Amino acid sequence: MSKTEKKRILTEDRLREFLREMLLIRRFEEKVEERFRAGELPGFLHVAIGQEAVAVGVCAAMADGDVFGSTHRAHGHTLARGTHPNAVMAELYGKMEGCSHGYGGSMHLYDVERGNLGANAVVGGGIPAMVGAGLAFSMRDEPRVAIAFFGDGATNTGTFHESLNLAQLWKTRTVFVCENNTWAESTPGWQHSPVWDDMSKRAVAFDMHSIKVNGQDVEEVFEKATEALEIARSGVGPVFLDVETFRMHGHYIGDPQVYRAKEDRDEAAERDPIVRLREILQVTSEEWAALEAEVKEIVDVSVEFAKNGTDPQPEDALKNIYA
Amino acid sequence: MSKTEKKRILTEDRLREFLREMLLIRRFEEKVEERFRAGELPGFLHVAIGQEAVAVGVCAAMADGDVFGSTHRAHGHTLARGTHPNAVMAELYGKMEGCSHGYGGSMHLYDVERGNLGANAVVGGGIPAMVGAGLAFSMRDEPRVAIAFFGDGATNTGTFHESLNLAQLWKTRTVFVCENNTWAESTPGWQHSPVWDDMSKRAVAFDMHSIKVNGQDVEEVFEKATEALEIARSGVGPVFLDVETFRMHGHYIGDPQVYRAKEDRDEAAERDPIVRLREILQVTSEEWAALEAEVKEIVDVSVEFAKNGTDPQPEDALKNIYA
Amino acid sequence: MKTMSYREAVRDAIAESMRASDEVFIMGEDIAEMGGSMGVTQGLLDEFGATRVRNTPISEMAIVGAGIGAAMQGMRPIVEIMYEDFITLSLEQIVNQAAKHRFMSGGQLKVPMVIRTQGGAGWSPGAQHAQQLEAWLVHVPGLKVVFPSTPADVRGLLWSSIYDDNPVVFFEHRLLYPIKDEVPEKLEPIPLGKARVIREGTDVTVIATGPLVHRALKAAEEAEADGISVEVVDPRTLQPLDEDGLVESVKKTNRCVVAHEAVTRMGFGAEVVAVLQEKAFDYLDAPIQRVGAKFAPLAFAPAMEQFVVPGPQDVLDAIRKTVAKA
């Protein structure tokens, strides 16, 4: 069955909206790369170029009141869930207008109002909290779901396994989104996991319902995420989304990727989810140019916004430690 | 196929030897219970009454040079591997003649000469060291195996999962012996694991070879352990032994088991591995009485030995901290 | 006033808070049917049911982490770590997650949870069931750390910890559970961050925590016979630390002993010494003496164990030493 023939549950408008969001994330992250290389951004950053369809598809499937936890690679999830690009960019510049008010940085993007309970710089570290949030929803019988994003590398942490066991045991309202981009930093899947092309086995070990997802197809991501969220929301148990995706760039910005074969990079580039959707939607060059212009404007504005943002005062460093 | 018809790979003599060892462990542990209740033994202790066939079968399958790590429930493994009952009992009494010279106690029995690298009071805590020992054997291409004993409860620790992943990934010469007695302290299997009657799933998640074992049948334990050790020794990869067994007594000595239904205790008692083997071997009452007498003598002597042992000097507490 | 054991006082604070608020629930290994390995939570399952009294798998990382997530969603979880030694497994969650979410989010979140744990030597538990690790947590901004020594204190402080909007690591001590003492008729919250003068005196201040409070009281009585008047102060909350309360006492007595069961080296006493020598330098007539476990893992054999763990005699020796100094 060719992709375009597939029965569509999404309207073309909705798909175009997805395309716009994915493109926004892509251009945003490219700008971040550029600004980092220009020496404007403190710390170190990870972009998710190539993985936009996962962020957009999963976040679109969430409902108001759902919450999620992300990883060191969090820009896409955060933008896709509706945090304004200005707030994200301002955070990367360490400004008070940032979504974590300058306290967090790229690896600690929060937006609690929109259910973003935090990106996490400890691999696997954010997963159990989503079990606990899902537990709270179950205990109070609220139709809400907690979503944990993490990578293939994270499935090697003990935290991950303990979390899955607990979630399945207690039937917490949790969805686990494993973004398997086949890399953990410089370590390829086959060097970190005996079974690295089928992460679902790690969920099945706990009898957890698992769904395989092509992470380059935003429509499929959306459909399967919707299904997963419905199941989890109903209270019958958590769901594992085994998402196959591609990291088109380095692990961190500036990563020379000495460890990665050129073919692997090329392959990743060929699976670009944006190119794919653009083709499916048969977007004309004019439409595309308009879209690019619109997105560029938003990204440029975000940089301006961020640069004009307010630096925290030194003494602010001692605030927000205790409630 | 009835048990007695089964093709026997062990001679009757060897089986009788197993019976003797199992009985020795049983009577030893009963004596330990008695002496603990009499207030003679410091600390707190866990007996493995009902699980003797696992200890005897697995340890008999080991070769010189093999090593193992045990748990808080370690008397059986230690005795089965050949540590003298005197040395074990002396350790429980905290004497210098003890197998850990009074530094360890029941939960920290060591006998490095016989490959016992230590019982561990942290659930799951001893598992990764057996991966590392098995790694050393692989790196040096030595035909030796490292065996990790642990319970069903331990399979919920992150340490366990990380260890299995690493062992399988690196094909370490390790055998994992999961003694599933369906209890983690007071917590029944169904309260701690979504899949609690088939622990092999947790190994299969890493593509590890798993073998199901009836832990009440010492012959089967020996056969399957032998098979597992052969595989691991050859270097093709680690093996998981999914052993079903029964804890006939409480979690610790003195445990009133308020949490446990009478039926469950009765069922456990019916699966007594010693009674079973005695029947299979059709041991006569006279033979049995002789065996009991022999074993009783050994156990009684061990208590005498232990009581007459040397108390460490207080200042010895500051020795053996650094090499 | 009525009488309660330390164990009952912990249980009472948990039960009262669970009666008062649906948000409070408790999870941990073997806390339900069995009532906890120390019997602390006995009866709670019957009263509150399995939804709010949750037996957990042996997953020290995930249960603390689940507590964090539930706390972020407005619950007030109490997570029990059966022995302090196993808190080593949860530290990533406690230190990198619970302690920092509020800060890293720039104040958007709070994590109101209590991590209860216990430990302690003196009954031959061996090297992996007796460590006292409270000092580690005191090093971590974002956490509160409580270590009460009496039934009344543990009851009032646990209540306050449960209703504190921050992650609180709450240390109990195995040998304190059976201790009985008077407690207020009705539970009275005790604010975190306030030291308590347990015994007044004029010649030397003993700042002690947990079981050492009781050992210090014994030592104080013996010292009294020698004509040495000993003041015993229990910080109770180690973070935030009532520095003023401690300084005040030392300014009065001019001599000080700091005592805890944890290993002396890099133990909580080091911090107390560092604070006092700075804030009360001119008042100190003698070096502050530290009393704590000798530098060794805990051996099993009782004779060795006793040698390492500080007892009343060690406190008394330290008192005498500090008083002897001209």
Added chain:
Amino acid sequence: MKTMSYREAVRDAIAESMRASDEVFIMGEDIAEMGGSMGVTQGLLDEFGATRVRNTPISEMAIVGAGIGAAMQGMRPIVEIMYEDFITLSLEQIVNQAAKHRFMSGGQLKVPMVIRTQGGAGWSPGAQHAQQLEAWLVHVPGLKVVFPSTPADVRGLLWSSIYDDNPVVFFEHRLLYPIKDEVPEKLEPIPLGKARVIREGTDVTVIATGPLVHRALKAAEEAEADGISVEVVDPRTLQPLDEDGLVESVKKTNRCVVAHEAVTRMGFGAEVVAVLQEKAFDYLDAPIQRVGAKFAPLAFAPAMEQFVVPGPQDVLDAIRKTVAKA
């Protein structure tokens, strides 16, 4: 003498020991093809192959635990924990296992391994990639703890740590890696447990670790301009601690500042203060000043970060304060 960066010095010690002994091997996340997240292990894979230079899964518990098992079997593993913050995940293995096997077995076993890790603020890594946690390990009998500040020291001390028969937790610092300095032509082992006087002086002793050694040297120069003669001493090994070496210096100068990048509260400095106030009480003319990070997780924005992390100015202020005291 030749010149090496701190990074090269670490690499050189590893490579030399791997050349010298088959038992030495290294494992950690991304240490192979990539050469480590800090580039420390670059080239080792090429020289020693994938059997001895092992990329690992993200399994901080298992890789330390595997190191323990290999060490028990006569290997000398070096396990790298990419950031100190993640050592929180390995503590059960380090503290309950590595540190105690020898003791619990009554001397039957030894665990010769090195756990290398690094951390440090000053480049906006955020709250989960910058903690300095060396104090925790100093609290644990059975471990040795090393924290070198110069290329020569890191080279000689890492060699000694690798050949030490005990588990050694070896702290490096992110900002030290590029620092270049003279090192001996041929690697010279430096014994663990010996402090080093880095700069002689007579008015005040600054005891500093890691990056604070360099910041203290800057401060010392500025103080010199004010006529204050500063001695800078680096303990280098925190466990065992060269107490005599530190006491000796303070007995000479009568004043002391202790400085590290870790949070001041319950930091390593507290222990140093506690030791010195006891052993050099009569020699101290002023309270010992502590310099360390302020009590906060590390904020991302540079202005906030700088405020929290101690710099040369903080050391200088402390020097002035201690000298000002009559």
